Amino acid sequence: MRGEVLYFDAERGIGFINGDDGNRYHFASADLATPSRPVKGVAVEFTTEGNRAHEVIVTGGAGAPAAPAHVAAPIDGEVAADAPQQGRRSLFGHFLACVTGNYLRFSGRAPRREYWGFALFMFLFLVVAIFGGLIVDAMVGNLDSDEPVLTIGLTSVLLLALILPSLSVTIRRLHDIGLSGWFILLGFIPTVGNLIILVFCLIPSQKNDNRWGPVPS
Incomplete structure (x- = not known):
C-alpha cells in the first residue's frame, strides 16, 4: 500500500x-x-x-x-503538533467507525470519546427501534395480544448486529487504560461485573504507548 x-x-x-x-x-x-x-x-x-x-x-x-x-x-484525543489538523471525529463518526472498519477489530486502543460515542448512539438506536416498533405494533393490533412481535424483532436484530462491535470497542477501551481485554469477562458477574467495566471505561487513556499500541489520536 x-x-x-x-x-x-x-x-x-x-x-x-x-x-x-x-x-x-x-x-x-x-x-x-x-x-x-x-x-x-x-x-x-x-x-x-x-x-x-x-x-x-x-x-x-x-x-x-x-x-x-x-x-x-500525541496524547489522549490529540494529534501531534506537526501532524495535519484534520479535525476531531464526531461522536457519530466514532459510532460509524465502530460498526464499519472497526467492526471486528479487537486489537489496538480506543479512547473514551470513541467508546462513549458508540455507547450513546447504540442507546439512541435502541430507543428508536423500541418506540418505532411499539407504534407499528399498536397500528396493526399486535399490542392486543401477549407479545409486541415487531418491537421484539427489531430490537433483537439490532442487538445481534451491535454485539460484536460492542465487544470490540470495549476490549480496545480496556487496552487503552493498560488492561487485558480478558477483563471483559467480568461482565458475567451479576450486577457488580458490569459496574466494574463501566468504571474502567471512565478512566482516561494512558498518556504513553503500551503493549497494545500508541496513544490513540
Missing part, C-alpha cells in the same frame, strides 16, 4: 502514516525496511497488519525538515 507520513518522532521511534485507503496506520523504527528517518509529507510504501504498518519504504523526496527530537508524541 502507498501513503504519506503524517508524523514521526525519531527520538521515540514512532510515527503515523495516512494510507491511500483513507486509514491511519502507526509504525515504529523497527518497521522501516531500510535505515532512514521519514519526515512529514514524504511518500512511502508499506504492508499492513490491522492498523499497523510494516516494511515501510520511503519512495518520495526528502519532504519537510525532520521533526525536532523534543516534539512529544
